[in-house]
Amino acid sequence: MGFEEYYQAFRAYTDIYSKEYQKRIEELEPYLLKFMEKKGKVLDLACGVGGFSFLLEEYGFDIIGVDISEKMIEKARTYGNEKNSKVEFLIGNAMNLPFEDNIFDYVIFLGNTTTHFLPRELNRVFKEVRRVLKKEGLFLINFIDMRELLSRIQMGTVIGEKYWINKVVIDKEEKTALIEYRSDEITFRVRFVIWGSTTIDLLARMYFTPIETIKLDELSYLNIYKKK
Template sequence: MTFNWHKEAEKQWDERAGFWNANSENMWDTGSRKTIIPFFKKHIKEGSTVADLGCGDGYGSFKLEKEGYHVTGLDISEDMIRRAKSRLEHERLQFVQGDLVHLPFEEERFDAIMAINCLEWVEVPYEGLQEMKRILKPGGKLCIGVLGPTAKPRMNSYRRVYGEEVICNTMMPWELEEMALETGWHLEGGYGVFKREVEGKDVSFLPKDLLQALTFMWVFIFEKDK
């Protein structure tokens, strides 16, 4: 049978939904994602319409809504969306199942997008990035995080070196930045999330490429052309 990357991704993330649900609050409240929403707030005004792409069980979407945004969360996993709907959905926070390369939204619908560690799970990341641009209003902002070289989840792509079919792209932060700049996005800002061994140490003197090489995740803000 022909391998279908996105169907396999849906299946595998359905299988991981329970584990993700058990850990998502910690990730967003005190873990690797705790700095993302404060960063988001510095660049996107309260009251904006936001698509949270790759929302998982919706806890990050929930935190955005609590900060005054109108949020629509999307994930490829039916189980993730079911969990999000059952405990979090209300007037300013909706959830829908969908694929990053075929987003079920009309053009220029949203003021902003949050997309954390999800573009790596798309077979052709360029297609996902183009879809994000399509649903953003002119001048809209994209807050996007990509796994760095030290992130253990990148092991999901390791078996590709044997020629096996996987559902994860090992995309470097510099590769995402280059692709975005080549396709008409404007870089507004960014920062690194580091593992505990680096946190608290002064690494500000390092050039950007070495900083990115140390990261668990790099978070960017890009702007769509006005």
């Protein structure tokens, strides 16, 4: 199994009405509104099922959501129809965005999506984000420090409602970690790219000027950058 199955296993990523998903929104909402003071055009990059797109639409932003997963986009569109939303959801690759230069006031990249990308790939993502942002546009990225998380993981840690961590295998170069999740019914594995907070920030600074770093808890961050 890969990320597609991983996200389907946890309501925090697929059910926008669940308490788990709402907790994610409540954690980030005040900070998004603080830094996104002026209404404008927003790219919700790796939007998943669209919960944050709908949130920002309610506050008057013009939103386009992009995700590489066809299943996620289909579900986002279903939610959009239920809400009579005008958000446009597109299937697309973050490393090769289907947009012209300098058209977005904001790009949001939420939900620890950095773990999908190897260094050269995340570099391409950041380069694309910079390309599509307007001059003085803001890039807001939310992530977990995976290096710190892996140092704290214990076998048997419960994840979600019915899964626990059964095994963690880190490669010799310490670039990726294979985590095995188990429930009473199934077992699946997901390979995560190991990103620390410092490394993400250093890479982002190649393309953006840092505005603020917000430590949401012991492991997760929201970094705000401005296009250089």
